[in-house]
Amino acid sequence: PEEAKRQTTQHPLQLEINGNTYPTDSWTNVTPRILSHLGLNKHLQRDHPLSIIRQRIINYFYGAYRNQRGNPLFSVYDKLSPIVTVQQNFDNLLIPIDHVSRQKSDCYYVNREHLLRAHTTAHQVELISGGLDNFLVVGEVYRRDEIDSTHYPVFHQADAVRLVTKDKLFERNPGLELFEETWSGSLADPKRILPSSKCMDQTKQPCHTLEAVKLMEHEMKHVLVGLTKDLFGPRIKYRWVDTYFPFTQPSWELEIYFKDNWLEVLGCGIMRHEILQKAGVHQSIGYAFGVGLERLAMILFDIPDIRLFWSNDSGFLSQFSEQDLQNLPKYKPIxxxxxxxxxxxxxxxxxxxxxxxxxxxxxxxxxxxxxxxxxxxxxxxxxxxxxxxxxxxxxxxxxxxxxxxxxxxxxxxxxxxxxxxxxxxxxxxxxx
Ligand code: FA5
Ligand code: MG
CATH class of the missing domain: 3.30.70.380 (Ferrodoxin-fold anticodon-binding domain)
Known part of the structure; x- marks a missing residue:
């Protein structure tokens, strides 16, 4: 009877996910319903609106950045496992130890060490450590949230990182520097994760020169506005809002005017240099952003409810086709x-x-x-x-x-x- 009670009121002693076994503990709060979303890969499903958005974003970046031979500069990672460590999702990104986003009430934990990624930014450090300097990560993310027309506990994000060296950034102004002369080259130990200061600081990081930050900001905003116009047309109304992320400084959100409201579609900023240093990159400056695919798709296709992205109803799915990515129809309510x-x-x-x-x-x-x-x-x-x-x-x-x-x-x-x-x-x- 004790065992039966444990099984109905608590989690099993271990969870078997994607062929791996995870011991459960007092942090475990994933449910079978949530775990059933693993591997559905809506962003890779042919003709699915999220797959269409994914391809539009990738194609835009392929076109926006090419190397001297004319090949795309960005590489794409869209099949990374959503089970990540606390270190990947939070520590690596300097997310303060007392930050609300770490709470059990906000995330789906497999156990105290592992969770279902709450953002695709969780893969940033491992990819940079692997030597990448221009990449996109696409996948589903999991957050404990209500279920209504704009919130669902599982949604999709695309994250990007672009790193540039001094020579590249100042091609036309040789002699300018990425880092302040007065800066010693060492930063606070990135392994020490501090409690949050809870303030939004839009000034540049002390290590960077103002010229470097301004050029990166300009390039990043230019590219993201370019993406927005590529998706929604040249007359789309947008605005930049100052914000705070532990992993970027300065940071912004991009909002788009949609159905009489400003809708936040992405967060971005200049990457914290501690993160790059920890990943073994010392001579570059980077920008990063993370965008919600459902939000973009809702605007692009006029889809009124976020739950529809999980629908297997052919009346919904049959309305979308990736045959002609540039000529996309509006959704007709079923x-x-x-x-x-x-x-x-x-x-x-x-x-x-x-x-x-x-x-x-x-x-x-x-x-x-x-x-x-x-x-x-x-x-x-x-x-x-x-x-x-x-x-x-x-x-x-x-x-x-x-x-x-x-x-x-x-x-x-x-x-x-x-x-x-x-x-x-x-x-x-x-x-x-
Ligand atoms: C992040 O997740 C950051 N990792 C983004 C980032 C990456 C910033 C890299 C800087 C550098 P945020 O929680 O605001 O930020 O989510 C990013 C986007 O995901 C939002 O702008 C929105 O488009 C989408 N989003 C967030 N929460 C939801 C939700 N509950 N439902 C649908 N979309 C959501
Ligand atoms: Mg946000």
């Missing part, structure tokens, strides 16, 4: 009445094949003509050629949904039968 899906299989006449005597579009038109708007979506789910007769068989999945009420299965069956009959009539097919 009704909330349930879907009903019926398959229709038939043999094409002898010697007729798809795109040779029969076109799927003709079938779609016919179905629409017969059934009207209760047809939400049709897809060709199977096609094969009979080895003996040489005839082609097609199977179409038709998803029905009424905009104003729940359709009964009997009603759907009747409409479906009409479509089948009309297909026999129009295309001389044989229903299977």
């Amino acid at each position: 009704s909330h009445y349930p879907q009903c899906s019926n398959d229709l299989s038939f043999w094409l006449p002898a010697n007729v094949e798809i795109d040779a005597g029969f076109s799927a579009n003709d079938f779609y038109d016919l179905a629409r003509t017969i059934a009207g708007d209760v047809v939400e979506q049709i897809s060709l789910v199977d096609k094969f050629k009979h080895p003996k007769t040489g005839k082609t068989s097609l199977c179409f999945r038709i998803v029905y949904r009424h905009m104003e009420r729940t359709l009964t299965q009997a009603e759907v069956n009747e409409i479906h039968k009409h479509i089948a009959d009309a297909s026999v009539e129009a295309f001389n097919v044989q229903i299977r």
Whole structure:
């Protein structure tokens, strides 16, 4: 009975995640529901709006920064495991030991050492230590939060880091320096994580020269405004707001005017030099930013509710396509009445094949003509050629949904039968 009670009221003694075993402890607060999001990779799912946003951001950076040979400067990491250490998520980024973002009430902890990353910035130091100087990290992040139209406990971020050396930054002004002459080169021990000073300080870090910081700030803001205009068009209304992050100084947020409100879409700043030093970089200055993909996608596609990004409803998913990334349609609200899906299989006449005597579009038109708007979506789910007769068989999945009420299965069956009959009539097919 003790064991049964422990299992229902507490966590198991250990958690098995992605093939790794983690002992649980008093910090463990991940739930099976939250863990079920691991590996869903919505940002990599073909035609998903988050994947479209990911590709638009990556393509923009590929275009904005090229090396002398014309190749993209940035590399992309979009499959890193979301299970990170407290050191990666907080300590490495100089997040004060008493910072609210570390609390159990704000994060999903696997145990006192490991958590589901609360931001993609968690990977910054390991990638810089590995020698990278221009990179993007894309992935889902986990934060304990309410579930409403703009908040969901799992959402996606893209983080970027760009490091530049003195020679590169001052190409046109040789002789200028990145670091103040008076600066000794040593900073407070980055391993000592101090309690927060809780103040927003927009002045430059003491180690940097003003010229270096101003040039980096200018380049970063220019690129981020460029991204914003690439996504939302040249007339988009935006503003920069001073802010505080423990890992950047100075720091800003970019807000975009959307539906009569200013919506914060990203945080950014000049990277704290202690972080670079700890990662083995001593002769560069860097900028970094982190952007929320859902926020961008909601603006870009006019998606009203953040929960829709997790929907498997084909009425939602079928509206987006990565065929033409530059020409993206606005989202059309789907009704909330349930879907009903019926398959229709038939043999094409002898010697007729798809795109040779029969076109799927003709079938779609016919179905629409017969059934009207209760047809939400049709897809060709199977096609094969009979080895003996040489005839082609097609199977179409038709998803029905009424905009104003729940359709009964009997009603759907009747409409479906009409479509089948009309297909026999129009295309001389044989229903299977
Ligand atoms: C961060 O997460 C920082 N790591 C960003 C950063 C990176 C700053 C590198 C400087 C350098 P913040 O918590 O503000 O910052 O989140 C960044 C973005 O994620 C927000 O601007 C917003 O677009 C998105 N975001 C934050 N919380 C949510 C949420 N609950 N739901 C949806 N999107 C969110
Ligand atoms: Mg913020």
